[in-house]
Amino acid sequence: MHSKLLAAVAACALTALAPAVSARDANAVIPPQHQGTHQGLIVIGHRGASGYRPEHTLESYRLAIRQGADFIEPDLVATKDGVLVARHENEISGTTDVASHPEFANRRTTKIIDGHSRTGWFTEDFTLAELRTLRARERIPAVRPANTRYDGMFQIPTFAEVVRLAKAESRGGRMVGVYPETKHPTWFASEGRRLDGRPIGISLGRKLVETLVAEGFTDPHRVYIQSFEVANLIELKKSIMPSAGVDFPLVQLFDDIHSSGPYDFRWNAAQGADLDAIYGGLAGVIGGIGANTQYQALATGPALQWMKANYASGLGPWKGNLLPRTPLAANVDANGDGVAQLATRNLGLVHPMLAHALKAGLVVHPYTLRAEENYLSQSPTGINQSVVSEAVQLYGLGVQGFFIDQPDLGVAARDIFLDLSKLDPGKP
Secondary structure, three states, X not given: OOHHHHHHHHHHHHHHHHHHHHOOOOOOOOOHHHOOOHHHOEEEEEOOOOOOOOOOOHHHHHHHHHOOOOXXXXXXXXXXXXXXXXXXXXXXXXXXXXXXXXXXXXXXXXXXXXXXXXXXXXXXXOOHHHHOOOOEOOOOOOOOHHHHHHOOOOOXXXXXXXXXXXHXXXXXXXXXXXXXXXXXXXXXXXXXEOOOOOEOOOOHHHHHHHHHHHOOOOOHHHEOEEEOOOHXXXXXXXXXXXXXXXXXXXXXXXXXXXXXXXHHHHHHHHOOOOHHHHHOOHHHHHOOOOOOOOHHHHOOHHHHHXXXXXXXXXXXXXXXXXXXXXXXEEEEOOOOOOOOOEEEEXXXXXXXXXXXXXXXXXXXXXXXXXXXXXXXXXXXXOOEOOHHHHHHHHHHHOOOEEEEOOHHHHHHHHHHHHXXXXXXXXXX
C-alpha cells in the first residue's frame, strides 16, 4: 500500500479509533499472535512503559515487555563506584526522593553539565548502596498524576538488572531486546568531577559493553546502543566493541537540528583536540567541526552516508524535526477534558533526512511518541491526531520503529499498519 494513501487513511480513520484503543488495560499482556518479527517493525518502550509507571524502574520495563515492546530503553549514568544505573539524568532530584533524605543534604550541589547549570544531587556522588536507599518518583507529575501513586515504591535499577529482566522475559519464542543510551558520555569520561573535585573518568560505553558481555547478552539482534554524541559511538565501533569481540548496531540520536549540536564537538574543539584523529573524515564531509556545529550538518545525504560507512546502523531523530509543526492560533481541547492542550499542526512536510537516511541504509527510529494531548498535533488538514495515528503515519513514511511511552498503543498502531498494508488500493 502506498505510504501517502496509508498516511491519509491513518490520519483520518484512526482519530475515531483512538478513544477505544487508549482505553486498553495498561496491564494487558500481548497475545502470542502479536509477537515476533512483524516484518522488521519494532516498538521501543521509552524508559519502559513510562506513560503508566515511573520511568526507569524494573516495574516500568516489565510492563513495557508485557505490553508487547520489542526493546526496552534504559538511559545510563554511573555511580561513584562505577556501576551503570538507569536514570534519565545523572541529576536525580526530579526522579527520586533524595531531597527527603537528610543524610544526603550536604551532597546537593551545582554542576555545569554539557554547558548547562544544574543544581541537585548527582549519581556520581553516590555509591550504588547509597542509591539503593532511594526510591523512584514520577518525573512529570503534572502530566501523569496517576503515576504518582507509585512514588516511593520502586528502587533505581542497575543496567545489569535491566538486562537480566529482558533475559527472564524472553520465553515462548519471544526475544526481548535492550536499547541503552549513554547519557553525557563526555562529562563522565573527560569533563566531569565528583563532589570532592576529583575527576570522574568513567567510559560509559566501555562499562555498557562490559556489562552486556558479563551478562551473556551479546546477540546483535537484541541490542541497539544510542547516543546524542558522536565520538563515543565512533570509539565503540572502532575500539571498544572489537576489543570485546562484539559488534552491536549503533544509533546516532539527533536533538533539535536547528538549535543544538553534539556536545562532544564543542568540548573537543575547545580542548584543541586532534579532530581528525577522533572523527576521521567526518569534518571534511560536513565542512568542519567546531563549537557551533549543529545536528543539521549531520542531516545531509553525504553525512548520513559517511556515518553509515563508518559507525552508525541507525538514526534517532526528534519527531518534531522529522515532521515539522507550526503553532496553532489557539490551543484545541482534542480529548474533551475541558483543557485545551493540543497546540500545533503538522505542515505536511517530511524532512529530507528521512529519505537520505533510508537511502544510506540506516534504520530510522524517531522519538518520542506520547499519548497525552500536549504532545500531539493536528494533521495538515486540521484533524486532531492520536498517538496511534501518529505512529501509523510514521510507519507509513518508512520508519522501522519508534520510542513510545505507551508501548501498548505502539503495538496497536503496528497491528493497524500491517493490516492496512494488506489492502489492495486498486480494489473497491
